[in-house]
Amino acid sequence: DQQVKQNSPSLSVQEGRISILNCDYTNSMFDYFLWYKKYPAEGPTFLISISSIKDKNEDGRFTVFLNKSAKHLSLHIVPSQPGDSAVYFCAASVSGTSYGKLTFGQGTILTVHP
Amino acid sequence: DVKVTQSSRYLVKRTGEKVFLECVQDMDHENMFWYRQDPGLGLRLIYFSYDVKMKEKGDIPEGYSVSREKKERFSLILESASTNQTSMYLCASSYETAYNEQFFGPGTRLTVL
Numbered sequence: 551d552q553q554v555k556q557n558s559p560s561l562s563v564q565e566g567r568i569s570i571l572n573c574d575y576t577n578s579m580f581d582y583f584l585w586y587k588k589y590p591a592e593g594p595t596f597l598i599s600i601s602s603i604k605d606k607n608e609d610g611r612f613t614v615f616l617n618k619s620a621k622h623l624s625l626h627i628v629p630s631q632p633g634d635s636a637v638y639f640c641a642a643s644v645s646g647t648s649y650g651k652l653t654f655g656q657g658t659i660l661t662v663h664p
Numbered sequence: 665d666v667k668v669t670q671s672s673r674y675l676v677k678r679t680g681e682k683v684f685l686e687c688v689q690d691m692d693h694e695n696m697f698w699y700r701q702d703p704g705l706g707l708r709l710i711y712f713s714y715d716v717k718m719k720e721k722g723d724i725p726e727g728y729s730v731s732r733e734k735k736e737r738f739s740l741i742l743e744s745a746s747t748n749q750t751s752m753y754l755c756a757s758s759y760e761t762a763y764n765e766q767f768f769g770p771g772t773r774l775t776v777l
Binding site for chain 1: 705706770
């Protein structure tokens, strides 16, 4: 049972435009959400996170939105740059329990064209 | 600077061989994790450890075992490698806090022939 789903395997965007990556979850116990970025032949690196007490968190060009009632989060990248081309994973956890276990989505391949 | 290292970037083994993947972190993290990444399946948790000599099964532990004899080192063992274990293996570590960002190593691309 896939508790965290990224339904778009890939996304293609023009440089300078907005990239929107989506993620849905089914487990209502999840209360902390993270986005990771992964380049080929490298490990994932942490990008941004959000706690369920918030509905928005911003860090430079990256903003994560959380809609708890819909069990949906999204990552907005504005403006998109060619260096943003990577695989993006969303992840969810139940804070304070389970030894920090994260449940990951399948990933979305973002391609930003110059 | 945070550092998680994995013993090999690329590994080729034969079916039936015993395979050891090593991971070392220098951040004094309590928690360590082993994942495999496959296209379309994302990152799937194989095993994790929350303390020395302590281990817990993840979502796909079959065919794997782990060892954590020292806090900084977490090993993944394939007792008898099979072709369906060809994958990218990623190690991660984290502090034992309420909000847990995991730090990943560069990964080991394992091919089993």
